[in-house]
Amino acid sequence: MKTVDQHASDIIAAIHPMSPRRTALREAHGCVLAAHVRATVAVPGFDNSAMDGYAARAADVAEASEDNPVTLPVAGEIMAGPVSPAPLAPGTVVRIMTGAPLPKGADTIVQLEWTDGGIETVRINQAPRRGLHIRRAGEDIAPGNLVLAAGTVLGAAQIGLLAAVNVARPAVHPRPRVAVLSTGSELVEVGTPLGPGQIVDSNSHAIAAAAHEAGALVRRVDGVSDDPDEFGATFDELLRSTDVLITTGGISVGARDVVKQVLSKSDEIRFERIAMQPGKPQGFGVVGGVPVFTLPGNPVSALVSFELFVRPALRRMRGLPAGPGGASWRQPATGTVTVRVSETMQSAAGRRTFPRVRLERDDTGELVATSAGGQGAHQMSGLASAHALLVVPEEVTEVPAGTKLPAVLLPEPEWAGPFGEARG
C-alpha cells in the first residue's frame, strides 16, 4: 500500500496556484496577493493637521503660556476637503480641522484645547513645538515603497491599505471553484423521507462545507446513482465548469463502484490503496487540467481525506503554503500540535490511523487528547465533536495512555460566511 505522505506529496506535485487575476477589493478579501504592490502615491498625500485647532507658525506662538497667553488674528478656516489653502501670513493663524491640508508657512498646530476657541482672534495659552500634530505627506507610505508583498493574505487591514494607496483591483490568486458530486443509488436528498435501504446524502453537504471553509467557491449538485451513464454525464458536465472536482463513494471493490468503473477507463486518474484508516481507497488525477479527487464514500473517510489531501491542495491553489500547519506565528487554521493521549487506544497494523479526538489543556498547559466517540468510518457523531485527528504511526497497534503523538487540528468554522456563487 502507498503511504499517506507519498500520496499527499504526489497530489501537491500536480497542483499549481491559480493564475493571478485582478479583482475588486471585495472579491479579493481573503485571497492571496499574487504580485508585490508598490505605492504610486504618497500616504498621506499632503501635509495635513492631526487635530482640530489652529495652524500657526511655531515662532509666533513660542512664548504662549497660561500666565502669558498670545493673542493672534484668525485669518480664516480650512476644512478637510478639496481645497488649496492660501499661505499663512506671518503673525496670523487659521482655524483648521483634522485632515485638512496645512497652509504653506504653517509649521505647527495649536490644538483647540490650548486656546479660547476664538473666531476673529484667538488666545493661545500653551506653546506647541514645531511640527506638532502635523502629518507629513508620505510619512506612512512614500511613492515606490513596497506596500504589500506577494503571498500576503488580504484581511481587513490589507484591504484598507490597498484602498489607501488607490489600488482598486489587486492581482490575487482567485478562489478555486470546487464542484462536489456524491454517488450511490442509496442516496436521497436531505429533507426527503427515507424508503427501505435509502440514506441521506450527507457527504456532499459535508465536503461542500469543508471546501467552503477552505476558501473555495463551491458548487454542490444532487447525488447521482450508480448508473455509469448518469455518473459519466454529470462528471463531464461539472468538469467543464470547475477548477477542482470532488466525488465521494463508488471507489472500492464493490460490484457497482461506479466512480472507479467509469474513471478507470482513462489513464488520468489513479485508484490506489493508501496505508491509512479511515480513507484507504483513494483516487486522484488531473483531467483536462482539473484536479479530480475521488474520495471514499464512508462519511468520516471522506472528510478525513479532505483534511489530509484536498485542503492542502486548495491551499496551494490559493497561493498559500500547502500545510497542514503552513501558517505563520498565528494559530494555524489547520496545523499539527503535540498531544498526550489520555486513554489507551487500539490502531490498525500497517496503517496510519487518525482517531478523532477532543482536546483539553491540563494544569501544565499540555494538550490532552480523549477519544471523541465511535471511531467507525461511518460514525460522524464522533467527528462532529472532535477538535483534532490524532496521528498514530503505521507500525503502532496500541497507544498506551500517556503517549505523546502529533494531532492535526480541525479547522474552526466560525468565520465561514454564506456560500459564494461558483461561476460556471
Ligand SMILES: Nc1nc2c(c(=O)[nH]1)N[C@H]1C(S)=C(S)[C@@H](COP(=O)(O)OP(=O)(O)OC[C@H]3O[C@@H](n4cnc5c(N)ncnc54)[C@H](O)[C@@H]3O)O[C@H]1N2
Ligand atoms: N471488500 C471490500 N469492501 C470494502 C473495502 C475493501 O477494501 N474491500 N474498503 C472499505 C473501505 S475502507 C471504504 S472507505 C469503503 C469505500 O467505499 P466506496 O468509496 O466505494 O463507497 P461506497 O461503497 O459508495 O459507500 C461506502 C459507505 O458510505 C456510505 N455513503 C456513500 N456515499 C454517501 C453519502 N454521499 N452520504 C452519506 N453516506 C454515504 C454508503 O452508504 C456506504 O455505507 O468501502 C469499504 N468496503
Ligand code: MOO
Ligand atoms: O478506510 Mo475506510 O476509509 O475505513 O472507511
